[in-house]
Amino acid sequence: MLKTADNFCRTAVLYFIFIWFGVMVFAPNLLVLLASFLTKEPVWFLRLPLNLQAYRALGDAALLTVILKSVGLAFVTTLFCLLIGYPFTYFIAGFSKETRALFLMLIVVPFWTNSLIRNYALIAVLSEDGLINAFLLHFGLIAEPLKLLNTTFAVFVGMVYTLLPFMILPIYAVLEKIDRSIVEAAADLGAGPFEVFYKIVIPLSFPGIVAGCIMVFLPALTLFYVSDILGGADVNVLGSIIRNKFMIDHDWPVGAAISVALTAFMLVLLHLYYKSGNTVEQERQLW
Amino acid sequence: METTPHPLLELKNVTKFFGSNKVLDDVDLTINDGEFLTLLGPSGCGKTTLLRLIAGFERPTSGKIIMNGKEISHLPPNRRFVNTVFQQYALFPHMTVFDNVAFGLQMKGLPDEEIEIEVFSALEKVKMHQFYLRYPSELSSGQQQRVAMARAFINNPKVLLLDEPLSALDYKLRQEMQIELKELQRDLGVTFVYVTHDQEEALSMSDRVAVLNEGMIEQVGTPIQIYEEPKNMFVAKFVGEINVFDGMIIKVEADTFDTIVEGMFYRLRKPSTFDVSRGGKIKVLLRPEDMVVSKVNDPEAEAPENALRGVISHLVYKGRTIDLWIQTAGGNMVMATQFFNEDDPEIIYQADDVVNVSWIKDWEVILPDA
DSSP: OHHHHHHHHHHHHHHHHHHHHIIIIIHHHHHHHHHHTSEEETTTEEESOOOSHHHHHTTOHHHHHHHHHHHHHHHHHHHHHHHHHHHHHHHHHTSOHHHHHHHHHHHHGGGGSOHHHHHHHHHHHHSTTSHHHHHHHHTTSOSSOOOOTTSHHHHHHHHHHHHHHHHHHHHHHHHHHSOHHHHHHHHHTTOOHHHHIIIIIHHHHHHHHHHHHHHHHHHHHHOHHHHHHHHTTTOOOHHHHHHHHHHTSOOHHHHHHHHHHHHHHHHHHHHHHHHOHHHHHHHHHHO | OOSOOOEEEEEEEEEEEETTEEEEEEEEEEEETTOEEEEEOOTTSSHHHHHHHHHTSSOOSEEEEEETTEEOTTSOGGGSSEEEEOTTOOOOTTSOHHHHHHHHHHHHTOOHHHHHHHHHHHHHHTTOGGGTTOOGGGSOHHHHHHHHHHHHHTTOOSEEEEESTTTTSOHHHHHHHHHHHHHHHHHHTOEEEEEESOHHHHHHHOSEEEEEETTEEEEEEOHHHHHHSOSSHHHHHHSSOOEEEEEEEEEEOSSEEEEEETTEEEEEEOOSSSOOOTTOEEEEEEOGGGEEEEEOSOTTSOOOTTOEEEEEEEEEEOSSEEEEEEEETTSOEEEEEEEOOTTOGGGOOOTTOEEEEEEOTTOOEEEEOO
């Protein structure tokens, strides 16, 4: 009897997950895919017939330029998150359990504040009468306030600030799991600190690096509110273009087509990652 | 080791604190070139810390570690001629067996062709050459153990440190590996410092055993010395089973002394390690296999001289031997191991049998009653 109850629960949970995925993930994506093949309509937004008009619009030079800029920004954001996040995580992973927990707390606590509000707070730092300019002016390092706000730089700062924890947490999860005796074994076999780091620690934490990069790169393409708040009208990320296509131009097919292209791009990246045999081997070892 | 031992590694007054916790207390130990030395002790006795100090993973709080006359206490692990086989092997999970074993030589910057020859020769020694393309996760724990051995000794260390390398293996494999390890050590001629809490392992493999307890070395000696001439109660009780009797000295002669044990009179040989004096208290220690047991047919008859009367409380049949627990008249529980004698039908013991217990003369160990 216990067995049947157990089976019923398991079946129920499985069905729930399937239905959830169906309604929340599969159906919306299917609708977006469908929308990308339909035709623009002023009142109802979409109408038949099916066509490839929206995908042709992706070839538009102006749109392509913005997309490339956004990809570039996301790439640089990911790179900086990695360059800041990895050493930081490596540093805290070396501490005792209690200290590590404290550092993790310090990283997670700001998350309890809405990231929108945290980005508004950045205005107070970056604006012409903000903290940075006040500091530089006070010490006479500059004669006139720098224009920091409403620049690509500001968006970049906001992105790195917002997304850094997404780089740190997966890397931390992997670094923490590395057996200390493996690092000691490398030193025992004659590896100096630098060799230990790039022959042992980096390869063993590679799954965390990849996971962190994916978790930073994707949002960095689409976090439109960061570019809205800090970049003004000058900077557009892929996310704001999609938003504009839907909300301002009311061109749903093109908005949907960009979304589909973005999803396809990410799927290709993920596929390449899993295909690389070496990393799959590490995955198997570590997870 | 026929030749005079040449000291390779010397630990002098080594003390180690972790915070306010004293893990090693003024340890002095000399390890000779080519010997198999075992650090034996219960968990938490400091044996692994001692090993980690030699490896260079820890620094002594005070004291010196000297190798071939040069102090190495403050050298990092990668600059000592010492390699370690870790308890859980610590193989690099992202490297094949070949790359694991090659790691040390690559760090030395040897040419690839030379590394290849060396790696295969090392793998052949541990019979793992056909597995060179496998990853550690694809090996059994016994195989991982062999790879860990090869990865360590390929670097020709002056000392090979082994931290309970057999503890993860099942009983039968452990027995086989004990023999293989000992053979490998003879074959390589490398000094082994072996850490274990298993006294059987220590006795069967080592040239010398250092018994540790609470951060201090209790005794260093050959397995025979450790087992047959324990210097103190800790060593006596930790290594093997032992019966302990209390004795009171009543008379001292030139070579012997008279004592009362369990109400019986005994004339025993004077111990060489300490002076006995009249009225002094001693411990008389006896291994179960040194006990002599004989069945009593007439319980009314008096026990013969030098024998204690007792009743078999319970017994454990072990195939080749039988272990008897005998409750003596004096209230002690005595353990006696008897070998079977096919021709002697008398050897059938049962619980509640009345027996006389004595021991083979002069095989007792006398310790002062501290």
